[in-house]
Amino acid sequence: MDSGFALRRAAQTDAVFLGDMLVEAANWRAGGMRPRHEVLMSPDHRRYLAGWKRAADEGLVATGADGVPVGAAWYRMLPQDAPGLGFVGVAVPELILGVHPLWRARGVGRALLRGLIELAGTQGHARISLSVERDNFARNLYRAEGFAVVAEGLARDTMVRRTA
DSSP states (O other): OOOOOEEEOOOGGGGHHHHHHHHHEEEEEHOOOHHHHHHHHHHHHTTTTTTSTTTTTTEEEEEETTTTEEEEEEEEETTTTHHHHHHHTSSSSSEEEOOOOOTTTTTTHHHHHHHHHHHHHHOOOSSEEEEEEETTTTHHHHHTTTEEEEEOOSEEEEEEEEEO
């Protein structure tokens, strides 16, 4: 069966599209749309994209049959003095995942997640982390793919998975 999409490594030239996917990830809730500039300029979110692609940054982009990007997953290593929302340690990359709404529930997010976990393992990372709002439907995907809650916040949790 043809899935209708393919994965490729993210490049420096994908920065604008990663920004689009960061906005999608932040605006997952129906009716909760924040403008692109507001998401990308917020301190909570800009750290995941500013200066892309640094040496330790890695990612995957899902493209439709026409080659147009439809989703992305990437990770960053963040410092202890400027941690991300899912920070668990300086040696643990933090994952970000976004899929265009028309491509959700078609296996794109799962394929990106699995691919990025594998990529992180080949890059020598034993674990990978993320932050997810407690009522986000993606939480079920993360649990199904082996992520476990390691820290609970007021409305969001930090989850971690071993890469091997």
